[in-house]
Amino acid sequence: MATEPAPPSPDLRPTLAVWKFASCDGCQLTLLDCEDELLGLADRVRIDHFLEMTSAEGGADGQRGRLEGRGPYDLSLVEGSITTTDDAERIRHVRRVSRYVVTIGACATAGGIQALCDFADIEEFLAAVYARPEYISTLETSTPISAHVPVDFELRGCPIDRRQLLEVITAYLAGRKPRIPSHSVCFECKRRGTTCITVAHGTPCLGPVTHAGCGAICPAYGRGCYGCFGPSNQPNLRSMVAQLHHDGMSERDIQRVFRTFNATSPEHAPVPELAAEECHSSRTGTEIRPERPA
Amino acid sequence: MTADADVNTSPALAPDGLVMGKDGLAALVDVLIRHGFTVVGPTVRDGVIVLAELRSADELPYGWGVELEAGRYRLRERTDGAAFAHAAGPQSWKPFLHPPRVRQWSADRTEDGLVLTADQPAPPRCAFLGVRPCDLRAIAVQDRVLTGGAYRDPGYEGRRSGALLIVVECTEPGATCFCVSMDTGPAAGPGYDLVMTEVVDEYGHRFWIRSGSPEGSAILAELPTRPADPETREAARAGVADAADRMGRTMPEADLRELMAGTLDAPRWDDVAGRCLTCGNCTMVCPTCFCTTTEDVTDLTGDHAERWQLWDSCFDLDFSQLHGGPVRASSRGRYRQWMTHKLGTWYDQFGSSGCVGCGRCIVWCPVGIDITEEAAALHDWTHSRAPDEGSGPP
Numbered sequence A: 001m002a003t004e005p006a007p008p009s010p011d012l013r014p015t016l017a018v019w020k021f022a023s024c025d026g027c028q029l030t031l032l033d034c035e036d037e038l039l040g041l042a043d044r045v046r047i048d049h050f051l052e053m054t055s056a057e058g059g060a061d062g063q064r065g066r067l068e069g070r071g072p073y074d075l076s077l078v079e080g081s082i083t084t085t086d087d088a089e090r091i092r093h094v095r096r097v098s099r100y101v102v103t104i105g106a107c108a109t110a111g112g113i114q115a116l117c118d119f120a121d122i123e124e125f126l127a128a129v130y131a132r133p134e135y136i137s138t139l140e141t142s143t144p145i146s147a148h149v150p151v152d153f154e155l156r157g158c159p160i161d162r163r164q165l166l167e168v169i170t171a172y173l174a175g176r177k178p179r180i181p182s183h184s185v186c187f188e189c190k191r192r193g194t195t196c197i198t199v200a201h202g203t204p205c206l207g208p209v210t211h212a213g214c215g216a217i218c219p220a221y222g223r224g225c226y227g228c229f230g231p232s233n234q235p236n237l238r239s240m241v242a243q244l245h246h247d248g249m250s251e252r253d254i255q256r257v258f259r260t261f262n263a264t265s266p267e268h269a270p271v272p273e274l275a276a277e278e279c280h281s282s283r284t285g286t287e288i289r290p291e292r293p294a
Numbered sequence B: 001m002t003a004d005a006d007v008n009t010s011p012a013l014a015p016d017g018l019v020m021g022k023d024g025l026a027a028l029v030d031v032l033i034r035h036g037f038t039v040v041g042p043t044v045r046d047g048v049i050v051l052a053e054l055r056s057a058d059e060l061p062y063g064w065g066v067e068l069e070a071g072r073y074r075l076r077e078r079t080d081g082a083a084f085a086h087a088a089g090p091q092s093w094k095p096f097l098h099p100p101r102v103r104q105w106s107a108d109r110t111e112d113g114l115v116l117t118a119d120q121p122a123p124p125r126c127a128f129l130g131v132r133p134c135d136l137r138a139i140a141v142q143d144r145v146l147t148g149g150a151y152r153d154p155g156y157e158g159r160r161s162g163a164l165l166i167v168v169e170c171t172e173p174g175a176t177c178f179c180v181s182m183d184t185g186p187a188a189g190p191g192y193d194l195v196m197t198e199v200v201d202e203y204g205h206r207f208w209i210r211s212g213s214p215e216g217s218a219i220l221a222e223l224p225t226r227p228a229d230p231e232t233r234e235a236a237r238a239g240v241a242d243a244a245d246r247m248g249r250t251m252p253e254a255d256l257r258e259l260m261a262g263t264l265d266a267p268r269w270d271d272v273a274g275r276c277l278t279c280g281n282c283t284m285v286c287p288t289c290f291c292t293t294t295e296d297v298t299d300l301t302g303d304h305a306e307r308w309q310l311w312d313s314c315f316d317l318d319f320s321q322l323h324g325g326p327v328r329a330s331s332r333g334r335y336r337q338w339m340t341h342k343l344g345t346w347y348d349q350f351g352s353s354g355c356v357g358c359g360r361c362i363v364w365c366p367v368g369i370d371i372t373e374e375a376a377a378l379h380d381w382t383h384s385r386a387p388d389e390g391s392g393p394p
């Protein structure tokens, strides 16, 4: 009598889903970029939903893949901002089927570069960009995921840093808090041994008010930090704006440098007013950052 | 020539020291390398004078000086070709003795159970060439903190005990220097293996060199030197004395420890908090700041873990994080912690000032906050209050 085959052991690995909203895919690609760790990751988690890597569930036989994974998922990584009513609905679904929701990147965390539309007339944009604007259905704003559903953790960056992504995934797998410090980029810049380019060369740098995480890449290549990780904890924007002006930036430059990847971060809201105050004051220097004798 | 060498090398027998030329400096680097030292000294890189490993004395910043101000550092060419006519640069010796990131141990889950491996790589023996007197004191201050009490840092101890300190006295202070106020320079205090004073005048480019330890004497014996002539000694002493008169900054003439303790409620702290970015740069460049945090990392498998020690700073909100939140939630509280620790509570903790007057925190603060200016403002504030005011309720 042939022995019965043992029943397949149940797959107890936690499940991971990766979701895309309005974004460039760069953050998801950071996950694929974890080449050395990807196999280890696949051992530890079941990657159940990741359109960038697989076809979607139900996508076999040439059928159109369903956009919505059924879940449930232990960890959902969400890239992108909410710019359509459909997406606003879809993110609620993601939340319902996920134990933890972690947003990845500036779009999902702060609305991204596309949130520049918040400061302009969306109809005008549509008319300027599309031949048939009537086919476009969009909200007037680009909002972060946290504006729609509760989020367990927000990972910064445009794009995110791969070591930080692995730290977040590892931490959730181990059931601990991710170690992602929210101090300034200057901490990383100094630990790395880079000479401060603001002090040594007068190059404007947003490092002192920008959230660490990138490892202070830009100053290491002689270029000022432009804030892609968004605001650090308690940024002193008044003093930063005065310093940027001191280092040669005009009011417009200052406004623009804060209106990039994290344009609608609430911390950045006072910048236009601060820049106007700083740059229009008749003084040559300010009390915040007085001119020093050369 | 053994007898001659003996005469030249024993500090007791050559109390007036020796003199060597630029060739002596070149020989010094070669001899140190031959003795197995990693030689670290000043060199021009990225538009500043950094401290880095030197393969030959040619890499020294001959003919470069610096122009320092609050929040500003610029290289300046000098016509005299001096190698050490520059004040403190962006780093101190701290990154070499107390590095920004150190792995302390790793752990692996194996079939035989948990295996712990302590990280104790034999540190290279470093020779620090061109230690300024303020930095020599800073090393002593860190020695007290990291090896002088109940909580010793074995990694630091290992790196420090292998280090050879070659001091060059200051003849060209920067506009942000105030070692005279802190009594740490511009002449060298104790603790060096060798000390030099650079002289460039019509009689040539030379170094008055003395030994402070048997190991220093042994190195000195291998260098092309001649007995020190009175003219060179005089010129060297005059250069150092002149530097003392040209300090760019001064601390107020007051007991700084009392000043800190007596001004905790001064409105000036709000003023400086308005300017401070809490970026942490001042603590990172300060040669005595020692604070670290611990980072435990695990890999995806959960079978491998590592413990790292990283520089931390009291400007980080997490630095004082307890259950329920940070103790120093305001930037006012954090700036005040930094300054009162440097100038005041350091005495209570370690019996000395935590500031040696190197001026780095002034130069490398992106917004140019100046610890001497803040101290002066606090000092003015105590004097601006009428004597019968402030003590006790009206």
Ligand code: SF4
Binding pocket: A185, A186, A187, A189, A190, A194, A195, A196, A197, A198, A199, A205, A206, A207, A208, A216, A219, A224, A225, B279, B281, B366
């Ligand atoms: S270069 Fe920028 S990030 Fe680096 S220390 Fe200077 S201000 Fe901070």
Ligand code: SF4
Binding pocket: B282, B285, B286, B287, B288, B342, B354, B355, B356, B357, B358, B359, B360, B361, B362, B371
């Ligand atoms: S507090 Fe400033 S001046 Fe004093 S030792 Fe530290 S960096 Fe140098």
Ligand code: SF4
Binding pocket: B283, B288, B289, B290, B291, B312, B313, B314, B315, B337, B338, B339, B341, B342
């Ligand atoms: S000033 Fe701050 S960083 Fe420096 S030693 Fe004191 S507590 Fe530590």
Ligand code: SF4
Binding pocket: B275, B276, B277, B278, B279, B280, B281, B282, B283, B315, B364, B365, B366, B367, B368, B369
């Ligand atoms: S004093 Fe200057 S260097 Fe120090 S934290 Fe404040 S802004 Fe940064």
